[in-house]
Amino acid sequence: GASAASTEDSWRKVNFHNVYKDIAALLEDESYDDGSYGPVFVRLAWHASGTYDVGSKTGGSNGATIRFSPEADHGANAGLGVARARLEPLKKKYPHISYGDLYTLAGVVGVQELGGPTVRWRPGRVDNKTKEQCTPDDRLPDAAQGADHVRAIFYRMGFDDQEIAALVGAHALGRCHSTRSGYEGPWNASPTAFTNFFYTELLQNTWVPKKWSGPFQFVDKPTGEFMMLPADLAFRTDPVFRRHAERYAADQDAFFADFAKAFSRLLELGVSFPADAPVYEFKALD
Ligand code: DDH
Numbered sequence: 001g002a003s004a005a006s007t008e009d010s011w012r013k014v015n016f017h018n019v020y021k022d023i024a025a026l027l028e029d030e031s032y033d034d035g036s037y038g039p040v041f042v043r044l045a046w047h048a049s050g051t052y053d054v055g056s057k058t059g060g061s062n063g064a065t066i067r068f069s070p071e072a073d074h075g076a077n078a079g080l081g082v083a084r085a086r087l088e089p090l091k092k093k094y095p096h097i098s099y100g101d102l103y104t105l106a107g108v109v110g111v112q113e114l115g116g117p118t119v120r121w122r123p124g125r126v127d128n129k130t131k132e133q134c135t136p137d138d139r140l141p142d143a144a145q146g147a148d149h150v151r152a153i154f155y156r157m158g159f160d161d162q163e164i165a166a167l168v169g170a171h172a173l174g175r176c177h178s179t180r181s182g183y184e185g186p187w188n189a190s191p192t193a194f195t196n197f198f199y200t201e202l203l204q205n206t207w208v209p210k211k212w213s214g215p216f217q218f219v220d221k222p223t224g225e226f227m228m229l230p231a232d233l234a235f236r237t238d239p240v241f242r243r244h245a246e247r248y249a250a251d252q253d254a255f256f257a258d259f260a261k262a263f264s265r266l267l268e269l270g271v272s273f274p275a276d277a278p279v280y281e282f283k284a285l286d
Helices: 016-027 038-049 080-093 099-113 147-157 161-172 197-204 230-237 239-250 252-268
Strands: 207-209 218-220
Touching: 016 038, 016 080, 016 099, 038 080, 038 099, 038 161, 038 252, 080 099, 099 252, 147 161, 147 230, 161 197, 161 230, 161 239, 161 252, 197 230, 197 239, 218 230, 230 239, 239 252
Parallel strands: none
Antiparallel strands: 207 218
C-alpha cells in the first residue's frame, strides 16, 4: 500500500532528534558481529546512495529502491537485509519518515556514535519509487578490481579522487563476512570505532595474499588477522590515491573533515530537497 511517507511534506511531521536517539539505541548488541550494528548501517546508507548516476540522474537514496527486489538481492547488497530489518520497527514508530531518510540517517548515526565526525544531514527523501526503478546490478564497486574500476564507479556518481580516497576510509569500520561478500575479516583491531586506521594499516602493514579457497584477498603478514580487498590496495598502489591516503594516515582531523563532507554529499546524490528542509548537525550521545 501507499506509504505514509509518499508525499513531499511527510517529513515535516517527524522529530528527527527522536529518530536519531532511537537509531542509536539499536546499535549495541553483544550477540551481533563485533557488538554493533553501526558498521552495517553505514554500509546500508552507502549502498542506498551510491547507485547514483550523474548522467541519467537515476539511482541514489531517494525512493530507497534498495529495499525492493531485484536491487535488494544484488550481490553487493548481500547482508543488508539485516540492517533494514533492524530499522523496520522505527518505520512503524515513525510512519512519516521515508525509507530513504531512515536508511541515510542510520548511516549518520553509525558514523557519529562510533566516534566519527559530525555529518550534516537533511530530511526530505520521498517513498515515491517502485521496484521498476531499481538500479542495474553494476552501480556499486567490485572489490576484486583496481584503481581504474574504482574511479569509473565513483566518477559516475560525480566524485573526484580526493573524495573517493576519503570515503573509503569507512573501511575502518566493520568487517567482511564470508556469508555475504565471500571475503573474510576486519580491516583493523577496532572495527566498532571510527578512526583513520584504514589508512594507517593499509600503508604500514605488509599485505600478502590470503591462503584459502575463498576469493582473492590480502591479509597482514605479521598476524593474518586483518584484511584488505584487492580494491582497497588501489589506495596504496595508485600514486594519486596514495597521496591522499598518506595525508589521512598522518592527520586524523583532515580525514574526519573530508569524510564528513563527502559522506554527506553521497547521501544526498539525486535528492531534490525542499528549499526549507533544515540541515541537521546532530550531537553524538554519550
Ligand atoms: Fe565497503 N565493503 N566497499 N565501503 N564497507 C564491505 C564492507 C563495508 C567495497 C567493498 C566492500 C566503501 C567502499 C567500498 C563499508 C563502507 C564503505 C565489504 C564486505 C565489501 C566487499 C561486506 C560483507 O561481507 O559484509 C569496495 C570494493 C569499495 C570501493 O571500491 C571503494 C565506501 C565508500 C563506504 C562508505 O561507507 C562511505 C562498511 C562500513 C563496511 C562494513 C560492513 C559490516 O557489515 O561490517
